[in-house]
Amino acid sequence: MTNKMLRIATGLLFLWTLVIHSSALAQIKVVTTLTDLQSITRLIGGDQVDAFAIATGFQNPHFVDPKPSYILKLARADVFVTVGLDLEIGWVPPLLNSARNAKIQKGGDGYVDTSVNIPLLQVPTSASREQGDIHIYGNPHYWLDPLNGKIIARNICAGLVRVDPDHRSLYEGNLKKFDETIDAKTKEWTEKMRPFAGAKVIAYHNEWPYFEQRFGLKIVDFLEPKPGIPPTPSQLLKVINEIKRDHIKVIITSPYFNTDSADLVARNTGAKVVTLATSVGANDTIKTYYDLFDYDILQVMQALQ
Amino acid sequence: MTTGEIGSDLEIATLTSLTLPYQLQLTLGKFKPVIGKINILHPHAFSFVDFPKLTANYFDSEGMALEGASLSWLVPNPYDFYQELTIEAGRVGAEPNASLVRGENSQLSYVGHLKNFFDVSQNSTLEFGITGLNGPNHFGYSTTMGGLDLTYKWKPVQYNVLQSFTWQNELLLSSMRISGAAVAKTHGAYSLAEYQFAQRWFVGGRYDYSQYPDDANRRDIAETALLRFQPTEFQIVALEFQHTERNYDRSTNQVILRFIFGIGTHAAHQY
Numbered sequence: 001m002t003n004k005m006l007r008i009a010t011g012l013l014f015l016w017t018l019v020i021h022s023s024a025l026a027q028i029k030v031v032t033t034l035t036d037l038q039s040i041t042r043l044i045g046g047d048q049v050d051a052f053a054i055a056t057g058f059q060n061p062h063f064v065d066p067k068p069s070y071i072l073k074l075a076r077a078d079v080f081v082t083v084g085l086d087l088e089i090g091w092v093p094p095l096l097n098s099a100r101n102a103k104i105q106k107g108g109d110g111y112v113d114t115s116v117n118i119p120l121l122q123v124p125t126s127a128s129r130e131q132g133d134i135h136i137y138g139n140p141h142y143w144l145d146p147l148n149g150k151i152i153a154r155n156i157c158a159g160l161v162r163v164d165p166d167h168r169s170l171y172e173g174n175l176k177k178f179d180e181t182i183d184a185k186t187k188e189w190t191e192k193m194r195p196f197a198g199a200k201v202i203a204y205h206n207e208w209p210y211f212e213q214r215f216g217l218k219i220v221d222f223l224e225p226k227p228g229i230p231p232t233p234s235q236l237l238k239v240i241n242e243i244k245r246d247h248i249k250v251i252i253t254s255p256y257f258n259t260d261s262a263d264l265v266a267r268n269t270g271a272k273v274v275t276l277a278t279s280v281g282a283n284d285t286i287k288t289y290y291d292l293f294d295y296d297i298l299q300v301m302q303a304l305q
Numbered sequence: 306m307t308t309g310e311i312g313s314d315l316e317i318a319t320l321t322s323l324t325l326p327y328q329l330q331l332t333l334g335k336f337k338p339v340i341g342k343i344n345i346l347h348p349h350a351f352s353f354v355d356f357p358k359l360t361a362n363y364f365d366s367e368g369m370a371l372e373g374a375s376l377s378w379l380v381p382n383p384y385d386f387y388q389e390l391t392i393e394a395g396r397v398g399a400e401p402n403a404s405l406v407r408g409e410n411s412q413l414s415y416v417g418h419l420k421n422f423f424d425v426s427q428n429s430t431l432e433f434g435i436t437g438l439n440g441p442n443h444f445g446y447s448t449t450m451g452g453l454d455l456t457y458k459w460k461p462v463q464y465n466v467l468q469s470f471t472w473q474n475e476l477l478l479s480s481m482r483i484s485g486a487a488v489a490k491t492h493g494a495y496s497l498a499e500y501q502f503a504q505r506w507f508v509g510g511r512y513d514y515s516q517y518p519d520d521a522n523r524r525d526i527a528e529t530a531l532l533r534f535q536p537t538e539f540q541i542v543a544l545e546f547q548h549t550e551r552n553y554d555r556s557t558n559q560v561i562l563r564f565i566f567g568i569g570t571h572a573a574h575q576y
Contacts, residue, residue: 102324
């Protein structure tokens, strides 16, 4: 009797293991460059996807170290999701070149460039290194406009459908829900920001044009004299004079910049330094793409009041 | 001050497969074989002005190149860490090389390397590698070498452009047949540390011990201090002081200042 029960228990355990394994195997493995793309992938793919983000939410997305451990993730991925526009040019090419995975190479079914169809801002008409680290295809920080999030989601959905057409209805249903949520929330966020329309602010780096455009801010200058060039004394002096002249209240910076320069300008002008989140996971309270804007809008409102 | 020749040479030229099955990757052409950590670097990618004595004494001042094929494999393992096995075969490049030469009768040189990489934490990594090497030498016999490398890196992800620390070590053991009856058994090693204390500033120190592949009685010991400034991504200024003690010649003190200017686009370096 005991033996029989043992056999049944073993059989059940075996079946259970099979069930767990088959559901795990069925999951689509997605590697994204940024946590924002990971969050949107999870919202579109639901339990059907296992999404991993290479960069953390508090890391400068231009400068991520291409650690070999990421190559392992990419080697097994079904889908790779990238911001594109050369944002990740310093670290994605060495990782993809070593991934040994045809599916996720550019042109493969599993390669998703979320910049496709994004209405780009600041596309230069000419490019020279004299202008600093400029992006020749346009400013790549487009995920900071929630309505661009809808285009990102559509690109991710299309990629998931290409590699996993059996779950098309799940992905497309989730996309519809995502679009509706973003529309409703964007309405809320823009309403909250309406009293501050046209407010002038200073930013550390030129990564806010999409946010600025959507929520009616006016970024008048940067602490960096040119994109990617650290603040210089002459640039800080220029900014101090601009803040005093235009009564600017806020300096926006990001989690990965040293705040010494911003603090120095603040001390000399009385302006407030606000560290905004550039990505999901910038702090523990920002767990989804929706939380990112909830957090940033609240920070900006509090600083401008 | 040194004077030298002015010229140009093709350092590497390769074709690399992106889509071989079984997590394999094939590189064909002229490439720098995976002998430890330093040999694969181009001089501008190395923190110090000069390569360690080990590299200079056993190969060439800038390492060595092979013309042939390199096959690497991501080894599946139960612990799920990054393990890469590389097997390379080819002719040694035309440049002089103390350990290996272009063999007559199409004799090839072979290099094998096993790289093991671990994420110790979000901010730090550990890499351990084993190298094996065999090929014809200029005495008409062959040289066999074995090597170990160990690298620890700390780079806080939030401020990875502002601060970092690297500790890197290599040991190379060589067995070189120099006549029908004689085999030279020699070794070399280095240990270096580099600390980035600001976005554009680095300090470093290195200790080198190296014999010569054909003579265990000759050895160099060098101590090096480095200060490096990178005003932009396209410029590097490095100031190095090096004291070298030789048991076969007089000791020297050197101060080297190097400027590097990058022109045009440059592919990203490996981690």
